[in-house]
Amino acid sequence: MTPFTALRAPAAVLDRANIDTDQIIPARFLRKPRGPGYNQFLFHDVRAAESGFPLGPSDNPAILIAGANFGCGSSREGAVYALADAGVRCVIAPSFGDIFAANAAKNGLLTIVLTPAEIGALIEAVRQGAELSVDLPREHVRPDNGTAIRFAIDAFRKTCLVEGLDDIGLTLAHAGEIAAFEARDRAARAWAAPGSPPTLNSRS
Amino acid sequence: MTDPMSRPLTLFDKIWNAHAILTREDGTALLWIDRHLVHEGSFHAFDIIARDGRGVRRPDLTFGVADHYVPSTTGPIGDAEAAGLVAGIEANAARHGFDLMGPGDPRQGIVHVVGPEQGITLPGLTLVCGDSHTSTHGAFGALAFGIGASEVAHVLATQTLWQRKPSALRVGVDGALGAHVAAKDLILAIIAAIGASGAVGHVIEYAGSAIRALSMDGRMTLCNMSIEAGGRAGLVAPDDTTFAYVEGRPRAPKGADFVTAVAAWRRLPSDAGAVFDREVTLDAAAIAPTVTWGNTLDTALAVTGRVPDPDAAHDAPARGRIAAQIAYMGLTPNAALDGIPVDRVFIGSCTNGRIEDLRAAAAVLRGRRATVPGLVVAGSVPVQRAAEAEGLDRVFTDAGLRWGEPGCSMCTGMNGDTVAPGERCASTSNRNFVGRQGPGSRTHLMSPAMAAAAAVAGAITDVRRFAP
Numbered sequence: 001m002t003p004f005t006a007l008r009a010p011a012a013v014l015d016r017a018n019i020d021t022d023q024i025i026p027a028r029f030l031r032k033p034r035g036p037g038y039n040q041f042l043f044h045d046v047r048a049a050e051s052g053f054p055l056g057p058s059d060n061p062a063i064l065i066a067g068a069n070f071g072c073g074s075s076r077e078g079a080v081y082a083l084a085d086a087g088v089r090c091v092i093a094p095s096f097g098d099i100f101a102a103n104a105a106k107n108g109l110l111t112i113v114l115t116p117a118e119i120g121a122l123i124e125a126v127r128q129g130a131e132l133s134v135d136l137p138r139e140h141v142r143p144d145n146g147t148a149i150r151f152a153i154d155a156f157r158k159t160c161l162v163e164g165l166d167d168i169g170l171t172l173a174h175a176g177e178i179a180a181f182e183a184r185d186r187a188a189r190a191w192a193a194p195g196s197p198p199t200l201n202s203r204s
Numbered sequence: 205m206t207d208p209m210s211r212p213l214t215l216f217d218k219i220w221n222a223h224a225i226l227t228r229e230d231g232t233a234l235l236w237i238d239r240h241l242v243h244e245g246s247f248h249a250f251d252i253i254a255r256d257g258r259g260v261r262r263p264d265l266t267f268g269v270a271d272h273y274v275p276s277t278t279g280p281i282g283d284a285e286a287a288g289l290v291a292g293i294e295a296n297a298a299r300h301g302f303d304l305m306g307p308g309d310p311r312q313g314i315v316h317v318v319g320p321e322q323g324i325t326l327p328g329l330t331l332v333c334g335d336s337h338t339s340t341h342g343a344f345g346a347l348a349f350g351i352g353a354s355e356v357a358h359v360l361a362t363q364t365l366w367q368r369k370p371s372a373l374r375v376g377v378d379g380a381l382g383a384h385v386a387a388k389d390l391i392l393a394i395i396a397a398i399g400a401s402g403a404v405g406h407v408i409e410y411a412g413s414a415i416r417a418l419s420m421d422g423r424m425t426l427c428n429m430s431i432e433a434g435g436r437a438g439l440v441a442p443d444d445t446t447f448a449y450v451e452g453r454p455r456a457p458k459g460a461d462f463v464t465a466v467a468a469w470r471r472l473p474s475d476a477g478a479v480f481d482r483e484v485t486l487d488a489a490a491i492a493p494t495v496t497w498g499n500t501l502d503t504a505l506a507v508t509g510r511v512p513d514p515d516a517a518h519d520a521p522a523r524g525r526i527a528a529q530i531a532y533m534g535l536t537p538n539a540a541l542d543g544i545p546v547d548r549v550f551i552g553s554c555t556n557g558r559i560e561d562l563r564a565a566a567a568v569l570r571g572r573r574a575t576v577p578g579l580v581v582a583g584s585v586p587v588q589r590a591a592e593a594e595g596l597d598r599v600f601t602d603a604g605l606r607w608g609e610p611g612c613s614m615c616t617g618m619n620g621d622t623v624a625p626g627e628r629c630a631s632t633s634n635r636n637f638v639g640r641q642g643p644g645s646r647t648h649l650m651s652p653a654m655a656a657a658a659a660v661a662g663a664i665t666d667v668r669r670f671a672p
Contacts, residue, residue: 017525018400018500022637027618031273031285034248045639069401072434073637074616075336077248077352095404098370098436099336099350106354154368155230168258171362174226174234178364181225181236189222191457191465192238194264194324197303198311198454 002108003164007089008133009062011126012054019066020073021100025082027074038078039086060086063132065123066093068116071100080107090134092141094119105157108164110136112151122149136162212475214372215441216407219347219472223330225364232368239324239346240265240359241315241333242302244293245272245618249334249356258361260300265363267324268297268304271314272618276581276608281307283620300360311454313584313610316340316554320424321586323453327442327469332359337554337634339430343423344450345442345472347407350431370436371481373398373406377414379488384667386564387422388556388632388651390414391429392494392504398484400502403435406482409474410440414488420449421560428555429634432501441473493667495541496636496649498529503636505541507654507666513537532638533646534626541664544648547627549578549605549659550641551652553615556632557583561652562591565632566599568656568670575662578605578655579621581613605659617642630658 029041039057047053055064064083070093071079080103083091090110101111112134114122122132125143133142136158140148160167171178186193213221224233240262242249253259260266270293273286281287290307297304305311305318312318316337319325327345332338334356341348351365359365375394395402408430410423418426423440430438440446447466450456457465492506511530514537517523530537535544551557551565562582580600582588588610591597597607614621615633617640623629625644632655633640636647648664657667 016528017521020635020637022635022640026639026643027616030245030618031289034251045643069404069434072401073336073431073635075334075350075352077354080352095401095434097434098404099352102355103352106352154232156228156232156366166256167366168256168358168361171234171358171364171366177226178234178236178362182363185236189328189468191461191468192326192329194239195455195458198322 001106001164001166004089004108004110004136004161006133006135006137007062008131010131011063011065011122012061013123013126014054014064014066015123017067018069018072021071021076021079021097022073024071024079025076030076030078034081036085038081041078042082042086055086057086060088062087062089063134064088064091065119065126066091068094070096072097075099077103077107080104080109084109092119092122105161106167108161110134110161112141114149114151118149212477212479214474214478214480215345215409215439215472216347216372217478219328219330220369222328232366235330235365235367237332237359237363237365238265238329239267239319239331240363241319241331241338242266242268242293242356243272243315243335244270244289246334246353246356247289247292248353249360250292250296252354252357253360260302260360262363263300263302266300266302266360267319268293268302268306269312269315269318270306272612272616274307274609274611275619276579276611276613276621278609286619310585313587314554314557314612316424316428317557317583317587320344320420321453321584323450323456326450326456326465327446328472332365336431337428339435339438340424340428340554342427342430342438343420343440344446345439345469347437347439349437371406373403373408373435374480374483375408375410376412376483376485377410377488378412378485379414380417381414381488381491384653385491385493386651386653387418387425389491389494390488391426392496392501392649393491394486395429395433395501396504397486398433400432400500401434403430403433406435407437407439408433408435409480410438415440416443419560420445421558424558425555429501432634442469493651493654495654495664497533497535497541499532499636499638501636503529504649507542507664509541511535511537511539511541534628542666544664545628546576546630546648546658546663548576548623548629549574549655550614550629550631550633551578551655552581552583552613553633554583554612555634556652557581557587559587559590561632562587562596565652565656566596568653568667569603569659570599572603572660574604574659576659578659579608579614580605581608582610584610603659614641616640623647630655630664
């Protein structure tokens with residue numbers, strides 16, 4: 001995973017609420033194998049329907065400012081692949097779909113939650129031509145010639161992003177604790193073990 | 205778990221505490237996962253573990269289905285890419301040694317129908333799947349939530365997941381639902397009340413007399429759409445209704461194990477005095493048959509209502525939002541919802557593809573003819589067989605609707621069952637998003653009985669008009 005520390009970049013503004021992952025990447029593209037080409041699916045149908053849509057398959061600003069509940073709906077990680085492949089490194093919104101935010105962190109895409117008022121100020125600065133500086137280690141975002149706005153992020157998520165860590169590897173460092181839990185739990189909750197699969201007669 | 209000296213716990217607290225292997229200083233916990241459901245769309249996750257040379261830690265806790273890409277017609281999968289994905293999950297099941305309920309298997313169906321049906325889903329468990337509607341399984345008092353491909357890979361490799369503990373929201377619904385008002389109407393009314401992002405960062409516990417009165421099929425419909433309010437998960441406390449459903453299921457505990465399990469499950473409900481971060485209450489009797497008019501779930505309204513007028517909105521952003529949705533949906537401000545013509549009907553999905561849903565639709569359609577085309581898809585082969593044993597398939601086909609093969613079908617259109625651009629569909633599925641059922645599709649969500657009534661009327665209509 002590409003580490004994320006700091007960046008200074010222009011921002012695209014998509015000031016509408018409830019942008020769902022079906023819009024970010026329509027379902028018919030989810031069958032495609034992971035490769036660098038998911039950018040072509042980014043907002044595919046929305047772009048076709050709206051001239052002047054602020055994001056395209058390439059040459060995008062690295063920062064996206066969006067409305068509340070960005071990435072709601074389907075758990076499709078393809079929505080994050082599409083944004084990341086299209087060059088978006090950071091999304092700033094008043095709130096995110098929980099699954100989208102988790103998927104983003106796993107792919108080096110930083111999600112920043114700010115208040116609507118803070119976002120309003122950023123949008124104003126961007127419209128006047130400012131670029132934004134995002135500093136993850138120091139947890140702030142600042143428009144050119146503006147004041148820094150603090151944001152909060154889980155310490156673990158931050159560490160994984162800053163260091164570009166594979167968290168399966170990190171988890172396996174706890175293999176002993178996991179195995180101990182597993183053994184203890186197997187004794188305490190014997191009922192939780194699934195029963196054997198039924199004997200089946202094949203259909204038709 | 206219920207130490208009288210400790211603070212009262214919620215159902216959610218109890219399940220969380222029983223699965224936290226360790227907790228970091230920032231509150232992120234490593235949770236043990238009891239059940240992992242995968243489907244043919246989970247291929248990215250299998251590719252990730254293959255790339256890194258990792259295996260599946262607990263194939264005995266991993267269960268596979270084919271549902272998203274399987275056709276609703278009989279015979280082989282015509283689409284080469286879709287066939288490739290199904291062949292992929294078959295290859296991964298063989299390679300890693302987990303149980304796959306794929307095409308031709310008499311247990312096959314939508315992952316959120318199959319899990320409960322097979323007794324894979326039990327109270328008190330943690331259950332995850334690479335699908336946002338995994339919240340369905342919360343109907344059993346299991347902590348169940350959707351995850352993305354990277355987290356699916358993490359669970360495959362470790363049988364655990366890092367999670368920050370969400371907040372707790374109690375949605376209390378007391379009173380009795382009216383005639384022809386179903387669990388679908390209830391959840392649409394709840395989302396309209398709390399908003400499409402009203403439960404972001406929260407696990408919802410549904411409680412109250414109206415919830416207790418719901419069947420398991422109804423509770424699954426309710427919990428299924430928790431994600432449509434942004435909820436991380438939905439929960440209903442397990443009770444005798446739950447235990448009666450679970451008993452005798454193929455993978456459920458048997459004999460003395462079942463007795464032990466029920467004793468453990470009876471300790472799960474939230475303690476008296478347990479504190480929730482937020483509480484919302486609704487009156488069941490006030491809920492009417494409900495439909496959505498727009499492209500977000502908070503556009504649910506009683507069928508007796510009208511399309512809103514953007515000019516009456518309280519501010520400019522709301523005005524813009526309403527106008528954009530009215531334009532996409534091809535509606536007229538202030539038009540009565542009752543009477544909006546529809547082009548087709550879809551009855552099925554993980555929200556409303558269970559036997560009670562099909563019975564409710566058939567009760568309206570029996571002896572009547574649909575005036576628009578429609579597709580009815582059972583949620584699983586067992587549901588399909590049960591419906592056929594009751595003659596429901598004949599009710600649908602006699603009415604002029606198509607009786608399809610089990611799967612996700614027209615809810616998401618991945619198998620080719622799509623709504624054409626500009627077409628309006630009365631659908632029992634879970635999302636009315638722009639393009640959800642195909643590019644340019646216009647979706648109105650409603651209950652199975654309401655969709656059946658729409659099929660007969662050729663328009664959105666109040667099912668209470670069809671009451672026997």
